[in-house]
Amino acid sequence: MKEITCIVIGGGYAGINAVKALQQAFANKANGKSLRLILINKEPHHFRKVLLFKPPAGEADSALPLTSLFPEGVQLLQGTVTANEGKVRSLIYMDTSGNQLTLSYDVLVVAAGSIIRQAAPEQGGIALNSLEVAASIRESMVK
Numbered sequence: 001m002k003e004i005t006c007i008v009i010g011g012g013y014a015g016i017n018a019v020k021a022l023q024q025a026f027a028n029k030a031n032g033k034s035l036r037l038i039l040i041n042k043e044p045h046h047f048r049k050v051l052l053f054k055p056p057a058g059e060a061d062s063a064l065p066l067t068s069l070f071p072e073g074v075q076l077l078q079g080t081v082t083a084n085e086g087k088v089r090s091l092i093y094m095d096t097s098g099n100q101l102t103l104s105y106d107v108l109v110v111a112a113g114s115i116i117r118q119a120a121p122e123q124g125g126i127a128l129n130s131l132e133v134a135a136s137i138r139e140s141m142v143k
């Protein structure tokens with residue numbers, strides 16, 4: 001095997017830092033073999049969740065194109081991983097056109113984030129977890 005393929009699932013804070021650390025540690029070579037790095041994310045951007053308070057206040061949103069973070073050295077794929085066949089080291093993902101595709105890997109890093117629990121409506125409160133929610137807060141404030 002002349003090449004090692006490493007796939008990172010998730011372009012959030014954990015995923016992009018995993019990619020950066022892998023790039024720094026291996027400088028595209030792992031055990032003398034070339035390292036093929038693939039980052040797969042649902043969206044084409046890295047979404048800075050900690051800055052989500054900005055859009056409701058009318059400031060610019062918090063999405064950074066992944067291509068600007070990783071102009072080279074990483075293969076960027078937009079898609080949703082739907083299954084992992086761990087025994088044969090193969091991922092299945094759906095691309096933006098709805099095609100189911102397969103990717104083989106040697107090393108897999110899962111950085112797909114977590115599911116945010118929504119407060120029960122009678123308890124009030126809004127889970128500020130997406131640009132859509134941020135926009136709806138802004139809308140309700142400027143009405």
Ligand SMILES: Cc1cc2nc3c(=O)[nH]c(=O)nc-3n(C[C@H](O)[C@H](O)[C@H](O)COP(=O)(O)OP(=O)(O)OC[C@H]3O[C@@H](n4cnc5c(N)ncnc54)[C@H](O)[C@@H]3O)c2cc1C
Pocket residue numbers: 009010011012013014015040041042043047049050051052053079080081082111112113114128129
């Ligand atoms: C408003 C707000 C303020 C915050 N403030 C702070 C703070 O001050 N300090 C702090 O430490 N933390 C803070 N946090 C928490 C912090 O933002 C999160 O802990 C962190 O962003 C989680 O990063 P992550 O990469 O694990 O997950 P995420 O940011 O959720 O990223 C996961 C990525 O994986 C992708 N993904 C998921 N499933 C799939 C799939 N099946 N296929 C392909 N891609 C997939 C998603 O599209 C996403 O891009 C805050 C959070 C919010 C919402």
